[in-house]
Amino acid sequence: xxxxxxxxxxxxxxxxxxxxxxxxxxxxxxVSFYIRPAEIFTLAGESGCGKTTIARIILxxxxxxxxxxxxxxKRDAKNKKVWFTEGIxxxxxDPFGTFNxxxxxxxxFFETIRNYRLARNQEEAIRLIDEKLKAVGLSYEEVxxxxxxxxxxxxxxxxxxxxALLTDPKLLVADEPVSxxxxxxxxxxxxxxxxxKEEMGVSVLYITHDLATAYYVSDRIAIMFxxxxxxxxxxxxxxxxxxxxxTRLLRESIPEADPRQRWxxxxxxxxxxxxEYLRVxxxxxxxxxxxxxxxxxxxxxxxxxxxxxxxxxxxxxx
Amino acid sequence: MNGTILRTEQLQAFYVLDIFGTRKVIKAVxxxxxxxxxNEVYGIAGESGCGKSTLLKAxxxAIDPPLRLMGGKVYYRINGKxxxxxxxxxxxxxxxxxxxxxxxxxxxxxxxxxxxxxxxTYRDFLxxxxxxxxxxxxxxxxxxxxxxxxxxxxxxEAYPHQLSGGMRQRVTIALAxxxxxxxIIADEPTTALDVVVQRGVIQLLKGIQExxxxxxxxxxxxxxxxxxxxxxxxxxxAGQIVEEATAxxxxxxxxxxxTRYLINSLxxxxxxxxxxxxPGSPPSLANPPSGCPFHPRCPYAYQICTERMPDFFEPxxxxxxxxxxxxxx
Numbered sequence: 001x002x003x004x005x006x007x008x009x010x011x012x013x014x015x016x017x018x019x020x021x022x023x024x025x026x027x028x029x030x031v032s033f034y035i036r037p038a039e040i041f042t043l044a045g046e047s048g049c050g051k052t053t054i055a056r057i058i059l060x061x062x063x064x065x066x067x068x069x070x071x072x073x074k075r076d077a078k079n080k081k082v083w084f085t086e087g088i089x090x091x092x093x094d095p096f097g098t099f100n101x102x103x104x105x106x107x108x109f110f111e112t113i114r115n116y117r118l119a120r121n122q123e124e125a126i127r128l129i130d131e132k133l134k135a136v137g138l139s140y141e142e143v144x145x146x147x148x149x150x151x152x153x154x155x156x157x158x159x160x161x162x163x164a165l166l167t168d169p170k171l172l173v174a175d176e177p178v179s180x181x182x183x184x185x186x187x188x189x190x191x192x193x194x195x196x197k198e199e200m201g202v203s204v205l206y207i208t209h210d211l212a213t214a215y216y217v218s219d220r221i222a223i224m225f226x227x228x229x230x231x232x233x234x235x236x237x238x239x240x241x242x243x244x245x246x247t248r249l250l251r252e253s254i255p256e257a258d259p260r261q262r263w264x265x266x267x268x269x270x271x272x273x274x275x276e277y278l279r280v281x282x283x284x285x286x287x288x289x290x291x292x293x294x295x296x297x298x299x300x301x302x303x304x305x306x307x308x309x310x311x312x313x314x315x316x317x318x
Numbered sequence: 319m320n321g322t323i324l325r326t327e328q329l330q331a332f333y334v335l336d337i338f339g340t341r342k343v344i345k346a347v348x349x350x351x352x353x354x355x356x357n358e359v360y361g362i363a364g365e366s367g368c369g370k371s372t373l374l375k376a377x378x379x380a381i382d383p384p385l386r387l388m389g390g391k392v393y394y395r396i397n398g399k400x401x402x403x404x405x406x407x408x409x410x411x412x413x414x415x416x417x418x419x420x421x422x423x424x425x426x427x428x429x430x431x432x433x434x435x436x437x438x439t440y441r442d443f444l445x446x447x448x449x450x451x452x453x454x455x456x457x458x459x460x461x462x463x464x465x466x467x468x469x470x471x472x473x474x475e476a477y478p479h480q481l482s483g484g485m486r487q488r489v490t491i492a493l494a495x496x497x498x499x500x501x502i503i504a505d506e507p508t509t510a511l512d513v514v515v516q517r518g519v520i521q522l523l524k525g526i527q528e529x530x531x532x533x534x535x536x537x538x539x540x541x542x543x544x545x546x547x548x549x550x551x552x553x554x555x556a557g558q559i560v561e562e563a564t565a566x567x568x569x570x571x572x573x574x575x576x577t578r579y580l581i582n583s584l585x586x587x588x589x590x591x592x593x594x595x596x597p598g599s600p601p602s603l604a605n606p607p608s609g610c611p612f613h614p615r616c617p618y619a620y621q622i623c624t625e626r627m628p629d630f631f632e633p634x635x636x637x638x639x640x641x642x643x644x645x646x647x
Contacts (some may be wrong), residue, residue: 046512152599153366182365183539187583188595209512212542216585216593239587253517255542257584259565262546267517 003070004203005058005088005171006034010067012053025277027053029227030067035171038201040193042214042235045224046250051207055175058205059090072170086116089164093176095156099148105159106144112166132162135200136192154185161192165202172196175207190217211254215239223247226276226283228299233308243310246284282312290314320356322395323533324377324501327351329390331376334383344603346372348557349390351630354533356500359524361548361565362537363580365600369557370537371424374503377535378421379403379411394418394501416447419501420494424509429490430478436489437474440496447497460496466529467492467522484515488522495526502526503535508543520547541584545569553577556601556611558627563637573639575616610642618643 012028028050035041043051056062058069071087092098099105109129112118119125130140136158148156157177164172174193178186190213196202208214214221215235222232223244231244242248249267276283285295294313302309303316328351333344346369354360364370372385381387393400396418403411415421423429430439440460441453448456457474464471469488478486487507494502504523508516524547527534536548544551544565551568553561553576561574572578579596598615601607607614613623622642630638631645 046514154595155599182600183541184365184580184583184596185599186595187585187593190585191593191595211513212585212587215587216590249514251587253513254587255517255520255540255546257542257545257569257581257586259545259548259569263517263521266521267514 002037003034004037004039004072005205006070007054007058008032008068008070010054010057010069011065012050012057012062013065023278026227027277028057028064031224031227031229033222033229033232035203035205037170037203038197039220040197040204040206040218042206042208042218042221043224044208044211044214044221044250046209048226049224050227051224052175055090055173055205055207058088058173086167087169088171088173089167089169091157091160091164091172091174091177094180095153095160096148096180098160099156101148103147104144105146105148105151105156106140108163109166112163116167118166128166129162132165133159135165135196136162137188138162152185153181154188157181157189158192161189161196165196165200169202171203171205173205173207176209177206178213179208179210186213193217211239211250223250226279228283228311229309230284230312231308231310237306237308243305243308243315244284244312245288245290245314249287320358322353323356324354324395324535325352325393325400326377327391327393329373329376329392330388331372331381331385332388333372334386342604345369345557345606346385346603347376348606350557350559352377352552352559354501354535356533357531358549359527359534359536359547361544361551362535362554363539363541363544363551364554365539365596367600367603368554369603370539370554371505372557373554374421374505374535374537378415378419378503379406380421416443416494416499417497418499419503420497420499422491422494422502422504422507424505430486432478435475435477436481440474440493443493443496463496464492467495467525482515484511484518487511487515487519491519491522491526495530498530499532501533501535503537505537506539507536508538508540516543523547541569541580553580556606557603558611558640560612560641561637561639562630563634563639567634567637571634571637573633573637573644574612574641575618575643576612610640 010028010031011026014025014027016023016025031054043054045051057064110125113125119128126140133139133143138158143159178189181189193204194217197204206218218235221235221238222229225246231238231247238247239251242251281297282295282299285291292313300311300313302311305315328349329347330349331347333346335342350373362370375385377392387404392403394403437457437460441456444456444459460474461471464474469492473481473485473489508519511519520543523534538544548565550564552559553574555576561577568577569581572581583593583595585593596615601611609625610623610627613619620642628640628642628645630640632638633644
């Protein structure tokens with residue numbers, strides 16, 4: 001099976017506190033996954049689960065403490081920037097923060113073209129920009145000579161995607177791309193990922209906490225909790241019949257847009273975040289309804305159940 | 319059916335800005351008629367910049383420049399009488415706040431004073447509203463309240479930064495419910511929270527409403543949350559309410575084209591079929607479109623839609639919709 005991007009045993013440790021009272025937090029703890037060509041892979045989890053840290057390591061903003069990242073068969077070496085970012089482009093969370101409000105939007109396009117030497121002259125550059133903007137449902141005429149404040153959140157996010165497409169990337173790393181976009185315009189961005197995958201064969205690493213759009217758009221999903229992937233597999237399996245108790249809690253906590261299905265069960269909320277990080281054994285043991293003796297002592301390994309990898313003692317053959 | 323507790327008549331509140339001598343008027347609330355009943359959760363939904371938060375400010379009587387009241391009235395029903403809040407003196411409005419109506423503002427995680435403990439905030443709060451109590455009695459009331467809502471007592475001894483966002487949000491909601499107000503206004507109480515925490519916050523709000531039997535006005539653009547808690551929902555678009563009905567009707571039988579788009583664009587589990595966003599972009603409230611403000615984005619727009627804003631039609635009992643498509647042809 002061909003793998004476009006492979007992440008193996010990735011670990012990132014942050015230290016908190018002063019010199020004397022150090023706390024070491026494993027924000028990403030031995031995470032491995034891969035993305036196939038023309039596939040949308042979702043990393044889902046709550047804030048503080050390490051999903052953004054993984055994106056930052058893949059994009060080279062952060063050095064991993066341990067582990068490797070392989071992109072189309074090549075390991076990341078020191079001098080990676082150019083060949084790496086030509087194949088992997090990023091889309092960030094806040095469309096209003098991505099663009100400088102005092103700078104015309106089109107200048108970001110020309111800058112990328114100059115950095116990667118994508119065009120020889122002005123006409124060629126404009127033709128390229130127009131082509132990419134058409135792919136996201138806009139055009140050069142609509143965008144030229146305008147400032148970011150003249151667009152809606154959804155439009156800016158699509159412009160941001162068009163900018164990323166300039167280098168013909170194989171993989172887009174999208175970190176919470178729709179969480180700041182209005183609910184009424186959200187689907188225009190999400191549908192675009194689907195279209196890019198189908199028409200241009202672009203893979204997407206979709207990082208989100210919104211499981212409903214994750215289900216709608218992605219092929220495979222990994223659920224993260226406090227630095228670990230606890231469940232990974234095809235979305236139809238993971239989100240329709242969740243195995244791990246944490247995935248089940250997440251899935252039940254999504255409000256269905258149907259007044260006939262309201263929550264009736266009460267839930268308990270977490271202790272503070274870092275206490276859960278420092279836990280030995282399974283990090284979810286403090287809140288898990290099916291907790292066993294062994295869960296508090298040792299973190300379980302992966303076990304495969306019907307094509308889904310899950311990290312829970314419940315599924316271990318006894 | 320329960321009696322009306324809050325009523326507005328043709329409420330208009332505009333932001334009037336003066337930028338280097340040019341007058342700019344933003345029509346954030348433009349002719350809203352609401353009738354909110356006792357013992358219900360009334361949800362207001364709409365995209366950002368449609369005037370939801372401004373409407374809440376007006377309902378709360380907090381109209382400060384550059385926001386100006388341009389017309390209309392807001393009535394609270396107090397002791398069987400309708401009271402026009404804009405005719406009250408400032409100190410009378412102040413007396414109503416927290417005891418009769420309380421307000422959980424947007425981003426209320428940051429309203430707690432960061433340099434004092436949560437219990438000091440409770441004390442400040444109680445001292446100004448409950449007379450003739452000693453310090454210890456006040457702490458007892460605070461403890462009792464926190465316990466009744468199922469929050470850990472340790473929050474009282476904590477500084478705000480030691481609490482997580484969800485816990486801070488629940489503390490502010492608890493504070494808003496402290497004096498058992500008849501109406502609680504909550505502006506986007508769950509935005510920017512994680513799904514599990516969001517569920518905890520909603521659980522708290524619901525619990526308070528059921529215990530006190532009061533009214534909650536809940537503003538959020540998250541239709542999933544609306545479906546889960548609201549009894550009736552008003553859909554707001556460009557400063558106006560365009561549709562109002564029970565939650566079951568809004569989700570089961572949406573009539574306004576905008577509401578239909580909103581509901582149909584929601585992804586659902588177990589259904590990977592294509593979902594479409596609302597076409598076009600939200601209108602500018604400084605220069606709203608003529609007639610029905612939705613007409614530039616509406617696929618069914620007629621000539622009349624561009625000329626006149628329709629009144630409410632009631633094609634189904636208690637289901638009001640402002641759309642020419644629903645009127646007699």
